[in-house]
Amino acid sequence: MSNSRAAAVLTTPDLTEALRAIRTLLDIADLHHAEVDFEAVIHSPEVLARIHHVLPDLEWWASAGKEHGSSEAGDDPAACLPVRVNDWCNPLDVAEPFIAALGPSPAAIRWDLNAWPEVPEAGLEYISQKYAYLTLALNSRDIYQDEPSNDHTVYVHVPSEDHTAHIEWLADRVGGRYTGRLEISPL
Template sequence: MSDDIAYPVFRTPDVVLALGAARRLMEFGRCEYSEVSVCAMLGSVAEVRRVAKALPAALFRGHEEAWEFEGMSWEEHPALVLGVRGPDLPSDPSAYEGRLPVECELRDLPVGSIEDAFTAAIGSNSGEINWEHLAWPDAPEAGFHGESKHAEVTLLLNTGTRDLDDRTDEHTVLVHVRSSSFGGRQMREPYAHWLAEQVGLAVIGPGQRW
């Protein structure tokens, strides 16, 4: 079993530039089975309803406290906690009490099918676009074999962390590689540098673990 580590390679307040940089990196590793997923955290009922109109196929799932429904059957859970599509969101504002932020997500879609619409819809909410099932090539001059298990690109929107809980006015592109640590040092960090350099980017900060 192995884990990944994601290095920031580009940061800007311009979402168009951020999306372009992320796509450039993603295309370097894209293959026939690559997919994209998106996720956003929505902090108000008004934002939930606005985004639902823009992304009606998205799944919306409300916040729940740990052990809140322990011992209860699935039928007893509120629909918003289990997850509903945009058209099925509750119309009663009281249904959102204690359920914010609401997570909005679309998963495992074809590359190019959702990125523009999601970027246009997210507004000031924090979220991410994640391209996975990529295939990083060999880098013989750097001494690294290619990989696919941990080959991903993430665009963080209005946040600086993969937890989506650090609200910022900037967007950050992350390149993922396999985590391989020895003596506290990430042995595959140079591979992340190499990958970024192939598309005109550069590692600009420490790696993030999920």
């Protein structure tokens, strides 16, 4: 198992701005075999129903622990709210419908990229799929949904703190800036 470093490059209360930044970064990334993963905490039956419409085979468990309900046990998620949900290896076109279904729920949407391509004119090396990710912390200040907020943070992932130039270059592309805030992201 490896760890990437998730670097916050844009925090905004405007979801449209956050999605614009994500689209810009996806346009830069190598998307060959890319996929998207979801993690969220759902508190309301309405949001749960919308999420199930987008991802009908969603894996979930009660926030209080699996012993209080889970998809694995065949329990009714609406009876176990709040629930944590995970769904992995989705096609990229599922991301925005998932985001639209979430409403105010905290979530992390992670795009697993093939690479951050090299940018020779900026002196940036190729970053392989092992470390090339992009995360949107929705209604949360962190990638783990531990700091709920009314804004959204875009993170670019790199192998280590030594890739500051790459982080700053990507931040510049979206009108953000790297503040030095890094989170270790187990992959």
